[in-house]
Amino acid sequence: MTLVLEAAVLGVLTGGVYALMASGLTLIFGVMRIINVGHGALVVLGAYLSFAASRSLHIDPFLTLVITMPVMFLLGMVLQIVFIRPLKTDREALSVLVTYALALGIEGLLGYFFTANYTQLQAWYDTASFPIGSFRITYVYVFGFALCLAILAVMFLVLYRTTFGASIRATMLNRTAAQLIGIDVDRVSAVAFGIGMATAAAGGVVFGITTAFNPGSHYDLISRLLTIIVLGGLGSLRGAIVAALIMLVSEDITAVLISPVWANFVFFVILVGVLLIRPQGLYGVRVRDRL
Amino acid sequence: MRLLRQANNLKVSGIVVLFAIALALPAISPDPATTNIAVFTMMYIGLATAWNIMGGYTGYISLGHAGFFGFGSYTLGLLLAHLGIKAGYTPFLFVPLAGLATAVLALAIGWFALRTRAATFVIVTIAFMFMLQLLAENLVGLTGGGGGLSFPVPPWGGDYFNTPYYYAMLALATLGLAISWRIRRSKFGLGLLAIRDDEDKALAVGVPTRAFKLTAFVVSATLVGMIGGVYGYYVTYIYPQFVVDPLIGISMVLMVFLGGLGTISGPVLGALILEPAQLWLAYNFGASRLYLVMYAAVFLGVILLLPRGIVPSLVELVERWRARTGPSASAPSKAVAP
Numbered sequence: 108m109t110l111v112l113e114a115a116v117l118g119v120l121t122g123g124v125y126a127l128m129a130s131g132l133t134l135i136f137g138v139m140r141i142i143n144v145g146h147g148a149l150v151v152l153g154a155y156l157s158f159a160a161s162r163s164l165h166i167d168p169f170l171t172l173v174i175t176m177p178v179m180f181l182l183g184m185v186l187q188i189v190f191i192r193p194l195k196t197d198r199e200a201l202s203v204l205v206t207y208a209l210a211l212g213i214e215g216l217l218g219y220f221f222t223a224n225y226t227q228l229q230a231w232y233d234t235a236s237f238p239i240g241s242f243r244i245t246y247v248y249v250f251g252f253a254l255c256l257a258i259l260a261v262m263f264l265v266l267y268r269t270t271f272g273a274s275i276r277a278t279m280l281n282r283t284a285a286q287l288i289g290i291d292v293d294r295v296s297a298v299a300f301g302i303g304m305a306t307a308a309a310g311g312v313v314f315g316i317t318t319a320f321n322p323g324s325h326y327d328l329i330s331r332l333l334t335i336i337v338l339g340g341l342g343s344l345r346g347a348i349v350a351a352l353i354m355l356v357s358e359d360i361t362a363v364l365i366s367p368v369w370a371n372f373v374f375f376v377i378l379v380g381v382l383l384i385r386p387q388g389l390y391g392v393r394v395r396d397r398l
Numbered sequence: 399m400r401l402l403r404q405a406n407n408l409k410v411s412g413i414v415v416l417f418a419i420a421l422a423l424p425a426i427s428p429d430p431a432t433t434n435i436a437v438f439t440m441m442y443i444g445l446a447t448a449w450n451i452m453g454g455y456t457g458y459i460s461l462g463h464a465g466f467f468g469f470g471s472y473t474l475g476l477l478l479a480h481l482g483i484k485a486g487y488t489p490f491l492f493v494p495l496a497g498l499a500t501a502v503l504a505l506a507i508g509w510f511a512l513r514t515r516a517a518t519f520v521i522v523t524i525a526f527m528f529m530l531q532l533l534a535e536n537l538v539g540l541t542g543g544g545g546g547l548s549f550p551v552p553p554w555g556g557d558y559f560n561t562p563y564y565y566a567m568l569a570l571a572t573l574g575l576a577i578s579w580r581i582r583r584s585k586f587g588l589g590l591l592a593i594r595d596d597e598d599k600a601l602a603v604g605v606p607t608r609a610f611k612l613t614a615f616v617v618s619a620t621l622v623g624m625i626g627g628v629y630g631y632y633v634t635y636i637y638p639q640f641v642v643d644p645l646i647g648i649s650m651v652l653m654v655f656l657g658g659l660g661t662i663s664g665p666v667l668g669a670l671i672l673e674p675a676q677l678w679l680a681y682n683f684g685a686s687r688l689y690l691v692m693y694a695a696v697f698l699g700v701i702l703l704l705p706r707g708i709v710p711s712l713v714e715l716v717e718r719w720r721a722r723t724g725p726s727a728s729a730p731s732k733a734v735a736p
Binding site: 136140142190193194195196197199200201203204205207208209211212214215216217218219223322326330333334336337341368369371372375378379382383386387388 | 461518528533644655687688689701
């Protein structure tokens with residue numbers, strides 16, 4: 108029983124990181140109606156940038172976010188303008204291919220610069236732990252969870268308390284109508300992609316401290332992130348967060364009760380079950396001709 | 399009218415000549431390096447054609463076809479192992495069985511996945527692919543898990559080794575093209591195109607959309623499964639990440655997009671261009687990871703410069719030229735497929 112409880116706590120803590128990464132992905136979908144298959148590669152890119160920065164500047168991995176988040180934000184805007192904006196027809200399908208190509212390109216470049224060997228970000232708290240009741244929790248999970256909560260809170264504040272956030276939400280609701288009332292949809296899209304990438308950078312740091320990664324790690328990551336946002340309902344931030352928690356908790360409990368090799372599988376089973384009843388996902392809106 | 403018949407004759411003779419070249423290829427150039435490229439190119443002609451039956455005609459983009467490819471591969475390998483089939487020509491006879499098994503799987507997956515549309519469908523197919531990969535890895539007792547699965551190695555030697563596989567791939571590609579052509583000219587095919595254009599309207603005018611989509615999905619997956627079977631026998635050793643490879647799934651999609659989505663000749667053209675290019679890049683730059691970067695660059699170039707594909711762009715060009723010259727020209731139509 109304690110094992111299950113421990114797994115559940117750990118699941119919630121790591122779930123926070125996935126919630127952050129998935130909300131970037133679902134935000135991008137909501138604003139642009141594109142599936143960013145490259146999101147996993149962007150997270151891995153963020154992890155490598157932090158790796159390089161903390162190595163060369165000798166600073167704490169979390170501190171590198173001060174550099175990597177703005178860098179990734181700008182890079183995201185550039186990528187959106189160069190590769191996503193030119194897609195006029197058949198956006199959904201073509202965007203999958205374009206972002207997949209971006210993922211391959213990033214994987215190739217990272218492999219060229221950092222080799223295909225596994226690395227991991229290092230900090231004093233990556234293995235140090237503290238006791239809670241009968242089990243111990245590694246500091247990094249708590250720090251990571253707190254970081255992700257903070258960033259998610261900022262994201263929600265921007266989205267729901269600022270004018271620019273209102274224009275992002277308007278674009279998510281109805282792109283054409285948003286354009287009609289004078290919202291610069293192209294600018295909103297670029298910024299949304301930038302925000303998505305900045306959150307990927309933050310997720311990448313936590314991912315990089317808790318997991319050994321290499322340039323090919325993005326496949327595993329993206330398959331998880333995509334299933335999370337489908338379970339939550341495409342374009343729903345709340346859905347992404349809830350689904351991320353469901354995924355990680357169910358995975359960790361399965362790992363304890365059955366076997367770690369079946370951990371991923373259980374989430375797929377949950378996904379199939381939910382989609383059978385609600386094809387639009389937990390919080391998705393059923394728009395007949397869209398989803 | 400005469401002009402039209404002439405054009406038709408030209409088309410038929412063109413197809414006959416191309417097919418004759420394809421048949422004679424191993425005799426023209428028996429060197430294994432060439433026939434190896436030919437086997438893979440023919441494989442991708444089949445895969446792209448099969449994918450197009452679902453993705454091109456109905457507009458439902460499946461990124462999970464690599465799952466069916468790997469499933470067919472594993473099915474054939476396990477059949478051969480458990481029935482104790484000796485290497486040689488007999489394994490090819492079991493390829494349709496692998497296809498049948500894939501059809502059953504596709505029926506189950508399609509029944510579920512086709513409840514969703516557009517973006518959700520894309521992601522659900524990806525999820526199923528990773529699920530199959532995970533199963534192949536975890537069901538160690540059945541598949542051998544990460545240790546992989548070996549096929550019997552045929553006794554053929556030297557220049558001849560690739561030839562039977564080449565003809566097997568050619569047969570499957572031809573079958574795929576024949577089915578694709580037949581569907582394109584049938585009422586069923588019209589229904590599929592109607593689904594692509596506007597699914598709700600298609601349903602409203604009486605197209606049984608669910609049954610049609612599912613049929614197209616199963617036909618497409620079955621072909622892919624059979625090709626996967628032959629591939630497994632060709633490479634003689636498979637493991638989960640190698641046959642359920644997202645890159646295989648995305649390659650067939652890219653070829654269809656390059657050639658022309660929903661056309662019959664487009665997937666063939668796309669495969670003829672991209673697969674040799676891909677093999678060349680892998681051969682020359684495979685050691686450094688830059689191979690991936692170059693592939694990505696080709697990929698991005700194709701989509702950003704030719705979003706509609708080569709064949710539709712050409713057709714449009716010819717029609718514009720016809721419309722300008724001579725009154726005999728037919729009215730420019732918006733038809734996509736030649």
